Amino acid sequence: MEEPDTAAILPEDHSATAREGSEAGGGAPTTGPRCPCSLPVSVEPVLFLSMFSVALQAPLSTQYLWDRISEDLGFNGSRRSECSNSSVPPDPLQKEVETLTAHWNLYISLGGFLVGIMVVPLLGSWSDMAGRRPVLILPNIGLALQAVVYLVVMYLKLPVVYFLVGRLLSGLSGDFNAILAGCFAYVADISDRKSRTFRVAVLEASLGLSGMLASIIGGQWRRAQGYINPFWLVLATNVASALYAFLFVHESVYPDPSAKLLTARHHKAVWHLYSTGGSSGEDGGRLRRCKLWLYTLCFFLVVTVHFGSRDLFVLYELSSPLCWGSALIGYGSAAQHLAYLSSLLGLKVMQRCLKDSWVALVGLASNITGLVVFSVADTTELMFTGYGLCFLFMAATPVLRSKLSKLVGPSEQGALFASVACVESLCFLVGSSIFNSLYPASLHFMKGFPFLFAALVLFIPAGIIGAVQCFDQRRNQRDAPVS
Known part of the structure; x- marks a missing residue:
């Protein structure tokens, strides 16, 4: 059962509501109204x-x-391809x-x-x-x-x-x-x-x-x-x-004219967020902090796998035994990007009968099965089967962003998503480094091993999300009033 919304979040009609702000050093809340937005411009x-x-x-x-x-x-x-029949040694x-x-x-x-x-x-x-x-x-x-x-x-x-x-x-x-x-x-x-x-x-x-x-x-x-x-x-x-x-774009918060940009208080606000769990939001401070770190770890692992495996698709498809040309590579890229739309549609449908955590687990299961098929794909048909199985692979990240957002107060959303954006940038560097190093190292025993490794990594966020959801359900049942 969903917990009541303890954070004052602006509803869809953009009506003015109370907003909490945080002072720089200690994060003490102040009060200020949100901006009323007259047009639903997104x-x-x-x-x-x-x-x-x-x-x-x-x-x-x-x-x-x-x-x-x-x-x-x-x-x-x-640039020579592995599929070339030429026996000429590589040009230094x-x-x-x-x-x-x-x-x-x-x-x-x-x-x-x-x-x-x-x-x-x-x-x-x-x-x-x-x-x-x-x-x-x-x-x-x-x-x-x-x-x-x-x-x-x-x-x-x-x-x-x-x-x-x-x-x-x-x-x-x-x-x-x-x-x-x-x-x-x-x-x-x-x-x-x-x-x-x-x-x-x-x-x-x-x-x-x-x-x-x-x-x-x-x-x-x-x-x-x-x-x-x-x-x-x-x-x-x-x-x-x-x-x-x-x-x-209409402003969603009332700007504070005295707000300074070049001050250490903004970095302190991000540190305060993860060290104390934020000044408001759902659950207690210690539990919020624990969930913030766990969901951020899940986000890091999922996005690292997305970035890292994505770097290898073209290289995997260009080389033997697939030896795809530019047309097939374009179709594969289109199939991968279309999964964003199918994930959006699937998420909307699944939300009617499943909690967000279970939606994320379904998305991770879709990603894992697709990656396992990629790891053994040696024909065009099998490769596109992997793309088809990944049709819900983007359902997990919006759930994780949303869960992180619900853990903090309205005055901390910018600090939260800035830290998430930095984590995402770090994911790109880590994912590219690990997977681009793993691919040549595994060619001699299993060409698709990086995809199998990626599938194994995704079991970690799946276990964390499932465990947190089960913990929340048991706690809700324990705290529910006995009729």
Whole structure:
């Protein structure tokens, strides 16, 4: 049985309700009203446009790095596939191009991550007092500046080190992770407990759809017109996202004009959240803190598996025995992204008869079975069977985001989702490092072992979610009044 909502969350009609705020150092609550929003304008378009720009830019920048480094080193060959029948030994110059491209990708990613991990909690906690709209606008401006730097590098043929400059500019404004934090915090502001999981799932479906659209457009456009025109679209998309947030997104909290951005209190607010369990929300402080850590661990493991296994799909499909061409790889990518929609639909249907925890377990079961099939897939039919079995694989993450949101008070949503966004960024680095190292190491005994390893890892969050749900049910039964 659902517990009563103890946090004052703004309902779907956007009517004004009481809001708790937290003072910097100790997190003592203050009182302030939420902003009444007259129009039901949501932040899904902001997230869709921002994700589109990121998904369009990422593979294009990697390919540009490859081409520029190849040009600088005088390498004119093409990347060989494992399916090639050629017995010619590998070109050492190609190996150098691959190594330099991978290194520059790592430097650029690490640069953005290290700056963002300091800036995103700052912006997220600040948005609890200053409002959500600035956190939706500023990072889009930073992403637009990054696109401008990339365009200048391409037009003037500058050294690729300047890509790192653009990435750092984006990181200083919060990067895409700050937009994620702002959008999810906004949805937590305007939704009640019953609808929040589905609203979060809608945001995640927007991520999948925009990623699919960007992957379809980006590759075809680059082959037709090169790199510069697609990057103009990246710039235009970020500007459009910032303008939409400025013109059409209504503020979900009353901004405090005295709220300062550059202060240590915002990082202290994030620390206070995880060290004490927050100032309000469901359950007692110690139990809230325990659940926050457990659900954050579950989120870390699930998203790490998503990012890590996703990196291997194309490599697995290109090589023997599948030897897929670009058309089949495109179909596989489309099937993977369509799972965002099927997960959204499945979550909506399952919520009619199941609690959120059981919905998450069904989603994890879907993911596990699909990964097991991928680990032994040696035919096209078996590979697409794995994609079909993963049709609910995205049902777990919106449940975990929603559960984390329900554990903290209204004045802590920005701090919470900023920390979750940093965890998500860490998941990308950890997942890519582990799975890209595990794949070549396991080729000699089982090519699909990384997928099997990923399936085994998912049993950990499944066990935690199931155990917490069973504990809550027993506690509710024990505390229920005897008639």
